[in-house]
Amino acid sequence: MFPVSFGRRSRIANMDDTKTWPEVEKAATEKRRELVLQGPTANTKISSYGGLPPAIYSLTLLNYLEVSQCPSLTELHEDIQSLTNLQSLILCRNKLSCIPDVISNLKSLKVLDLSANNLVLLPDGITQLRELTTLNVSCNRLEALPDGLSHCVKLCSINMSKNCITGFPSDLYSERMDLLSTLVASDNAVVELGTDIHKLAALKVLDLSNNQLSDIPSSLSDCPKLKEINFRGNKLNDKRLEKMVNGCQTKSILDYLRGKGRQGEERGDVDRGRGVNDRKRKQKKKREEEQDELEEISKMVVRVLHVSDTPEALTVRVSAEVKDVRPYLVCCVVRGMILKPGNSLKRFLVAQTKLHDDICGKRTIATIATHDVQLLKAPLAYDAKPPTQLKIVPLGRREMTAVELIRNLQLEADELRKQKKRQNVTGLHKYLQLLQGKALYPCIVDAEGHVISFPPITNSEKTKIKKTTKELFLEVTSANSLQTCKDVMDALIAKMAELNKFTVEHQEEAGSDEEGDAPPGQTTSTDACSELIIQQVRTVDQDGNLKVVYPSKTDLSKDIPNLTVIW
Structure with a gap:
């Protein structure tokens, strides 16, 4: 069991929690x-109180905390x-x-999220x-997961990304884990993927x-x-793999690994000293040429136009009032995003929501x-x-x-809380606390005085993107830092490039467009x-002095596989 200090909490356990914690x-x-x-x-209450109030642990009807x-x-x-509920x-x-070992008594627990803490051990x-x-348990300092996870036979998803994990528990590759469908262990120090990985049937x-990793087992x-x-x-x-x-x-x-597995079996049956015959060499060369062609097709290309090359380029003027509210902003304009065919627009909006939940x-x-x-x-x-x-005219409202x-x-x-008897809410409602205590609210205003953006709450219905949108104006705002804005914008553009590639590669989906042929300048499923x-796009201060231009030469320069940036 982990040692936990309860000194201060025990001294104040008799306080009236309800005055401090009306929730x-x-x-x-x-x-x-x-x-x-x-x-x-x-956070302020927890800091002044010395932790969570004991009254919370008397709410035995809770099924979500x-x-x-x-x-x-x-x-x-x-x-x-x-x-226990x-x-x-x-x-x-x-x-x-640390997390106390008595968590084992929560026998009804289905979802456990301990991400972004300072945990070194579970x-x-x-x-x-x-x-x-x-x-x-992502974004901690874990070096390993506990042995015995195979006892959690209903596990469907494990996320252990961004830790210091060097390997998986010995029993993770178990046939008992027949419901495990998602395993995320990115940004760790894993050196080996076990050959029993194939036992994870789901x-x-x-x-x-x-x-x-230095190798990927063919059993995958x-x-x-x-x-x-x-x-x-x-x-x-x-290196080919x-x-x-x-x-x-x-x-x-997977086809390549499957082929390697077959070759391994064949090599056990033939003399290793025998040379490869001409037919096999030709087959190998053909496979390599086909793969090279696939790689060429799958490249994601981003071409950057400089503001000096386009006199009509947008500029955003930043007022001094945003300094104490939400001071950081980067913007750019994107052309060539394929939104019309099939579900391409829906995929883009879902990806944006996922970025909001994750990197944002x-x-x-x-x-x-x-x-x-x-x-x-x-302007x-x-x-x-x-x-x-x-x-503002919020999305879907007056x-x-x-x-x-x-x-x-x-x-x-x-x-919603009354109807469902639940405290958490969805949609725009869950962002309301981000504006608490603000005397001024940030916004982007167009030349006619219309507010087109009210971060972090909503955009305007007036500039809403549709399937027929040809050019997109992207903005990222933050109260953290300018680099935060750039990192998020980099991730957004990389995701857009990936979605575009997906749409082009799945032409059969793109062909099912109910709105008819694309208008002039809009790509179709066959010529995309x-x-x-x-x-x-430049952002400047009130006197016209440059604050930032995005993208600059240092942007989009991170190691994004298969992304080619042409300046």
């Missing part, structure tokens, strides 16, 4: 099934074992250094959670990118349901917004306005002030090109 009182009186404590407000984005939370009391325990983005008690389906997604090709693999960033002994890995061609990689930290780190360039009225200004003066929008969202959130053209 806890409300959950108790209304017999709620969910409780969410997150962000600066909760989330305490997140609270760096003052460094330990978890053993009384957590009292919440918990099905989801979300403790992400805190500073937890308790063995986790292996006793028989109902567990999802385990997320495995669909395997991510071992950025590790220290025997995983019957495997659809998506990622081994980029590993220095493989087989390494090329294929960097191209992320899952089917080609659910919009706490940064916020992405996209607009149809043809609906913009330049643009990045400003900050009082909530009563900021008017025009209203920021005050009205926030009030409406809050009422909707309260109504995956190349993206990125037009630089």
Whole structure:
């Protein structure tokens, strides 16, 4: 069991928790099934109180508990074992250094999220959670997972990315893990993938990118349901396989591994000293030529246009008022994004949402917004306005002030909580706390004075992208740093290039467009090109002095496999 200090908590256990923690009182009186404590407000209380209040552990009806984005939370009391009805325990983005072994008593737990903490070790008690389906321990300092995970026979997803893990538990490759479909272990120090990997019969997604693998076992090709693999960033002994890995061609990689497995069997039956005959050499050469052609087709190309080459290039003027609100902004214009065929627009919007949840930290780190360039009225200004003066037509709503929008969202959130007897909410409602205590709200305004963007809440319906959008104006805002904005924009553009390549390669999907032929300048399923053209956008201060231009030569320069940037 892990040593945990309870000194300060025990001294103040008799305090009136309800005065300090009205959320806890409300959950108790209304017999709620969910409780969410997150962000600066909760963090301040945890800091001053010395941890979570004992009253939380009396809420035995809870089936969902989330305490997140609270760096003052460094330990978890053993009384957590009292919440035996918990099905989801979300403790992400805190500073937890250990988890008590008594977590094994949460027999109903299905989802356990301990991501983005300071954990160096996990308790063995986790292996006793028989109902567990999802385990997320990413972004910690773990060197290993506990042995015995095969006892968690209902596990469907394990995310252990961004740790210091060198290998998997000895029993992970078990036939008992017949529901495990997603295994993410990227950005670790894994040196070997066991040959028993094929025993994971339900495995669909395997991510071992950025590790220290030197080989990929041919038995991986025997995983019957495997659809998506990622081994980029590993220095493989087989350089041909390494090329294929960097191209992320899952089917080609599995076919190649399957072929290697057959060759290994054949080599056991023939004299190793026998030379390869002409027919085999020709077959090998043909396979290599086909693979080289596949790699050429799969390249993702981004071409950058300089502002000096396009006099009509957009410029965004940044006011001094945003300095204390949300000071950092980068923008660019993208042409060539294929949005019309099939589900390409839907895939793009889903990818943007995933980036918001992952790299953007659910919009706490940064916020992405996209607009149809043809609906913009330049020049643009990045400003900050009082909530009563900021008017916008939010996506899917009528025009209203920021005050009205926030009030409406809050009422909707309260109504949802009453209906479902749950504290957590979805959609725009979950971002309301990001504006708490702000006297001014950030916004991007066009030449006609219309607010087209209100980060981190919503865009304007007036500039909403559609299937027919030809040019996109992208913006990333953050209160953290300029580099944060650039990193997020890099990730967004790389994802757009990947989606474009996917659309081009799956022409049969692209051909099912109900809206008819593409208009002039819009690619179709038969003539589509995956190349993206990125037009630089400058942001300047009120006096016209350059603040940043994106992309610059140092942007999009990270090791993004198969992405070619042409300047």
